[in-house]
Amino acid sequence: MIAASVGSILRSFVDGVIVLNDRHEIIWHDLSEEISLAAKAGLPISELIPSAGRLDFSRYRAHSTVNGVPKYVNYSTFPIQRDGETIAVFSLSTNESKLKDWLHQTIEIKRQALEKEKNQRNERNGTTFSFPDIKGKSLAIKGLIKEAQAIALHNADVLIVGETGTGKELFAQSMHNHSPRAKSPFVAINCAAIPENLLESTLFGTVKGAFTGATDQIGLFEYAKDGTLFLDEINSMPMTLQSKLMRVLQERLVRRVGSNEVTPVECTVISASNEDPEKLIEEGKMRLDLFYRIAHTSIYIPPLRERKEDIRFFTDYFLAYYSKKFSKYVPPFSEELLEVFLAYPWPGNTRELEHLIENVVIRASETDEAIEVDHLPAYMRRKIFADPGYRAIEQKQKETKKRPLTSIFSASHVHYIQQTLEETGWNISKTAKKLGITRQSLQYHIKKHGLGKRD
Structure with missing residues (x-):
């Protein structure tokens, strides 16, 4: 009666129980399916319970094979001792074969669902991005998003002007998905990538x-x-083709090459240029009438160097993103390196900054206290050292060393950081807010100056 009750209780949280005496003889069992299969195969008990006589917790192995498929069991074996001598052993096993199968099935179902969702999205309209994907903290980018959202509600042709890497296609796709045409196709072509005759x-x-x-x-x-x-x-389009494009946009009719028949044009046209259209017109690289035709409304994306708030924002954002992607802890950027970033002109804009930070995350060591200029790739250091902005920072740092009392890292300021930490009860977020710096920057200074709670 008691044995049956114990067996019933054990079966509620494990799949099998086996008890051996000191001679490795089974004195009680409620075997799991996999161990039963192994026993029927004629395996000795020492093979079934190799850990008899010692504590062996959460071992994982395949006890048997059915139709060529290994059956997995997680088991824990415990000795029963009296006066320091092992008199018996009991082992608890959990059947994980089904769990493993369910896990694989779940992962496969999830993968198929994501693949289907991705294919449906691409088949639906060919886009990847929408306005929530546009990141930035500056007033300029926030105002630009509102402007683009307002324009998207109307079926007007748009010209987006911005340097390489500012996110022109990101805005174009977002405007399409925000417009009444969101369920219709979004078709993109890079005019610089296709030969003129094609x-x-x-x-x-x-x-x-x-x-x-x-x-x-x-x-x-x-x-x-x-x-x-x-x-x-579109600034790369040959002049001869610009005149044909202008006619199509003006008449909203398109004629296939070699045909006399025309087809109405129903789509909205969003054009993008990585050069100043007015300069292109002056240099004879863009027709004035085409400019007026494609720029019913226009959007200008300012370069990253003109959005200092976004440089800091994207530095933290991409650092967190790639740290998570590579499952790697990376220390914060030093204040000196952040000053270099703010002074650097970023000709490749956000794309250049993203690629740089991805490179730094890969190269950085988890034991570093902070990411310094030396952590940057050699090609980037050469570009930075050649930039006048870096030389100005370098000169400023030399002057700071000559006048240590004016340095933010002077003893008085270190004391001020310590005092502020004590006042907030060592709340990092509150302290950083009171000091007007980021959490990462505060943690960097705590480590650098060896600050700690006072006894």
């Missing part, structure tokens, strides 16, 4: 026999239907 047929389409090898093929204007056609780097 660009015309790619945009407008062809009919069979128009030229050697030509087939009946719709162009991107037709393919976009009532969605959005994104012409990236």
Whole structure:
């Protein structure tokens, strides 16, 4: 009666129990499926319970194979002792074969769901980004998002102007997804990536026999239907093709190469230029009439060097992102390096900063106290050292060393940081806010100056 009750209790949280005496003889058991299968296979008890006589907690192994598939059991074995002598052993086992199968099934279902969602999204309209994906802390970028959202609600052609790496396509896709055309296709083409003789047929389409090898093929204007056609780097489009593009946009009709028939253009056109259109017009690289045609409304994305708040924001954002991606702790950036970042012109803008921080996260050691200029790749150090902004910072640091009382890291300021920490009860967030610095910066100074709670 008692044994049955004990067995019932044990079965409620384990799949198998086996008890041996000091001669390795089974004196009681309630075997799990896998151990039963192994026993039927004629394996000795020493093979089933290799840890008899000692504590062996949470061992994991395949006890048997059924139809070529290993059956896994997690078991824990405990000795029963009297006066320091082992008189018996009991082992508890948990069948994890089914759990493992369920886990694999769950992962596979999740993978298929994500793949299906991704395919549906791409099949639905061909975009990846929307306005929540646009990051930034500066007033300039926040105002720009509001402006773009307002423009997106109308079916007006738009010109986006911004340097390389500022996120022009990110804005273009976001505007499409914010517009009434969100369920229609978003079609993008880089005008600089396609040869001139192919660009015309790619945009407008062809009919069979128009030229050697030509087939009946719709162009991107037709393919976009009532969605959005994104012409990236339109400033690279040849002048001869600009006149044809202007006519299509003016008449809202497209004629395939080699055809006399015209097809109505229903899509909205978003164009992007990484150069100043007015300068392009002066240099004869862009037609004035095309500029007025594509720029019913226009958006200018300021370069990163003009958005100092965003340099600090993206530094912290990408550091956290890639630390999580690579499952790696990375120390904060030193204040000296952050000053260098703020002074550097970032010709590649946000893309350049992101790639740099990804590189730094890979190279940095978890034992470093802070990320310094020396952690940057050699090519980046050369660019920074050659920049006038860095030389100005270097000169400022030399003057600071000559006048240590004016340094933020002087003894009085270290004492002030310690005092503020004591006042807030060593609350890092509150202290950082009172000092006007970031949490990472405060933690860096705590480690650098060896600050600690007073007894």
